[in-house]
Amino acid sequence: MSDPIPFRPYAPGTQPPYDAPAYLGTIKRHPKQRLHPLPHTVTETTGPRFTADRFAPLADLTMVTGKPALGERIIVAGTITDEDGRPVPHTMVEIWQANATGRYNHPSDQHDAPLDPNFHGAGRVFTDENGRYRFLTIRPGAYPWPNHRNAWRPNHIHFSYFGPAFATRLVTQMYFPGDPLLAFDPIFHAVPDEHARHRLVAVFDLDVTEPDYALGYRFDVVLRGRSATPMGH
Amino acid sequence: MANTTASQTIGPYWHLLEDASWADLTRFGAEGAKITLTGAVLDGDGKPCPDACVEIWQSDPPASDRFPGFGRSNTDSAGMYRFTTVMPGPVAGRGNAQQAPHIAICILSRGLMRGLVTRAYFQGQTLNDSDPLLLSIEEPARRATLIARPAGEATWRMDVRLQGEGETVFLDV
Numbered sequence: 001m002s003d004p005i006p007f008r009p010y011a012p013g014t015q016p017p018y019d020a021p022a023y024l025g026t027i028k029r030h031p032k033q034r035l036h037p038l039p040h041t042v043t044e045t046t047g048p049r050f051t052a053d054r055f056a057p058l059a060d061l062t063m064v065t066g067k068p069a070l071g072e073r074i075i076v077a078g079t080i081t082d083e084d085g086r087p088v089p090h091t092m093v094e095i096w097q098a099n100a101t102g103r104y105n106h107p108s109d110q111h112d113a114p115l116d117p118n119f120h121g122a123g124r125v126f127t128d129e130n131g132r133y134r135f136l137t138i139r140p141g142a143y144p145w146p147n148h149r150n151a152w153r154p155n156h157i158h159f160s161y162f163g164p165a166f167a168t169r170l171v172t173q174m175y176f177p178g179d180p181l182l183a184f185d186p187i188f189h190a191v192p193d194e195h196a197r198h199r200l201v202a203v204f205d206l207d208v209t210e211p212d213y214a215l216g217y218r219f220d221v222v223l224r225g226r227s228a229t230p231m232g233h
Numbered sequence: 234m235a236n237t238t239a240s241q242t243i244g245p246y247w248h249l250l251e252d253a254s255w256a257d258l259t260r261f262g263a264e265g266a267k268i269t270l271t272g273a274v275l276d277g278d279g280k281p282c283p284d285a286c287v288e289i290w291q292s293d294p295p296a297s298d299r300f301p302g303f304g305r306s307n308t309d310s311a312g313m314y315r316f317t318t319v320m321p322g323p324v325a326g327r328g329n330a331q332q333a334p335h336i337a338i339c340i341l342s343r344g345l346m347r348g349l350v351t352r353a354y355f356q357g358q359t360l361n362d363s364d365p366l367l368l369s370i371e372e373p374a375r376r377a378t379l380i381a382r383p384a385g386e387a388t389w390r391m392d393v394r395l396q397g398e399g400e401t402v403f404l405d406v
Contacts, residue, residue: 003327011236016346025242025344028277029395033375035405038366041326043292043337043352044406048303083234096249104246108284122249158244166290166337167406169348173241190346191239200239222235 006040007167007224008083013193022186024147040167047165050092052126061095061120061137069119071100071138073214076157076174076202080131083225087131094160095135096122102141111143136214142181154181154188163223174219175201240348243341245284248307256306258289258318263300265319269388270353270381273312274340277396281312285342287393289353293321293334320355326365333360333367340393350404353381353391370402378402 018030038044062069076095080088098104098121101113105121119138127133142152156173163170175182182188182201191197208216254260259267270289274282285308296302306314318336326332334355339348354361361367361380370376378401384390393401 008237014236015240018346018349020346023242023344023346026346027344028280029282029342029344031349031400031403032396033400033402036366036370036402038404038406039327040406041292041332042324043290043332043335046292046296047290048301049296081235083237085234094250096247098246104249106246106249108245124250158241158247160243160247160250166339169288169339170238170240171243171341171348172238173244187241187346191241193239196236196239199235200241221238224237225234 004040004042004045005226006045007165008227010224014191014196016190016192020186020190022148023190044167045165047162047168050126050162055092055124057125058120058123059125059135061123061135064118064120067118069099069116069138071116071119071141073136074139075134075136075208075210075214075216076219077132077134077208077216078218078220080127080133080161080163080221080223082163082223086225087127087129088163088223089127089129089131091127091164092124092162093127093133094122094124095137095157097137097157098140098143100138100141102143113141113143139176147186151184152181154179154185159219159221161221161223168223170221170223172200172221176217177201177204240346242343242346243286245343247286247341251305251307253307256304256316258301258304258316261299261301263294263319265294267317267387268320269315269317270336270391271313271315271384271388272381272390272392274308274314274342274393275312275395276344279394279397281308281310282342282395283308283310283312285312285314285340287314288339288341289316289318290337290339291318291321291335293324294319323360330365331360331363333358333364335364338393340395345395349395350406351393351401352379352404353389354379355389356380356382375402
């Protein structure tokens with residue numbers, strides 16, 4: 001049996017280190033030992049398949065039993081490709097976020113801001129055959145968090161992707177252009193490479209915007225691609 | 234061509250996604266020997282991480298309509314994750330090698346900027362002695378961090394120590 005084609009190593013500087021001390025939560029949770037190399041085997045080059053018939057999509061987070069959520073309605077859409085620019089079709093995209101006031105509908109979130117019973121805090125869609133996805137949601141609010149003095153998370157939406165393999169799993173956060181809090185956020189700044197960091201900021205896009213309805217933001221994401229040639233072991 | 238998008242922490246509120254049934258990989262009627270895989274996720278002080286997202290993937294038995302191969306579990310106040318799944322068999326390795334039965338694990342949590350990947354092997358499997366990954370870890374004590382131990386009827390336990398003494402071997406995949 002021929003060896004599975006491995007996925008490419010991450011480009012230097014484009015991924016955050018585990019040890020990112022400005023984000024205090026990392027101090028006791030990052031490994032001190034170097035990661036142990038593992039040439040990809042079938043365990044790493046295969047992965048779960050999720051389908052819409054079993055994992056119900058929810059693309060519209062702005063309405064619960066016909067009642068609209070409060071806040072600024074926005075559309076978030078984009079394309080998921082691999083490192084060779086090929087679309088990643090039919091892959092599951094999950095999101096979760098705070099509501100317009102900066103409050104998560106989660107028991108651990110004790111921020112003194114109102115919950116919105118008409119806002120879905122999470123959604124799920126599948127990319128189409130061209131790797132495209134689209135959510136309708138509410139612009140999330142900023143919220144304080146216990147890190148440094150007067151720490152506030154910039155507005156953000158959490159994203160989760162699977163791609164074709166266990167090795168292509170990606171969890172990230174999408175930010176908004178022009179947010180003054182980005183300059184102070186240690187989670188955003190944990191990504192060393194400036195260009196890689198700024199790709200986490202969505203682009204305001206009139207083509208995604210729907211007239212008289214909702215502003216549109218484009219958030220394109222790249223998942224790992226396969227190595228061009230099989231590596232030795 | 235663009236590089237892979239940067240990872241960001243899953244944070245403390247990922248449970249908004251959670252469907253507790255995902256921790257049971259046999260829920261669609263999988264055949265095979267059912268097992269429980271459980272353990273604690275511990276930080277550098279040995280304290281439980283009660284807000285982690287633990288995901289598993291196994292390439293054996295092959296995923297099908299009845300067996301998703303993938304599971305997701307939260308950790309409870311004691312840092313414990315818990316999966317019900319099917320005992321994996323041996324898996325082809327690179328070249329002519331064979332891999333011992335194993336389950337891939339990815340830990341995502343607040344305080345982790347990226348997922349941490351490891352594997353659970355099963356104590357007593359003969360193939361453990363010739364598994365390429367286990368053999369590549371020279372120190373026996375480090376190698377032992379990847380071995381789940383029997384902990385009751387069809388139950389296997391593997392704790393994950395993120396940092397410090399007994400730190401789990403995490404994999405560069």
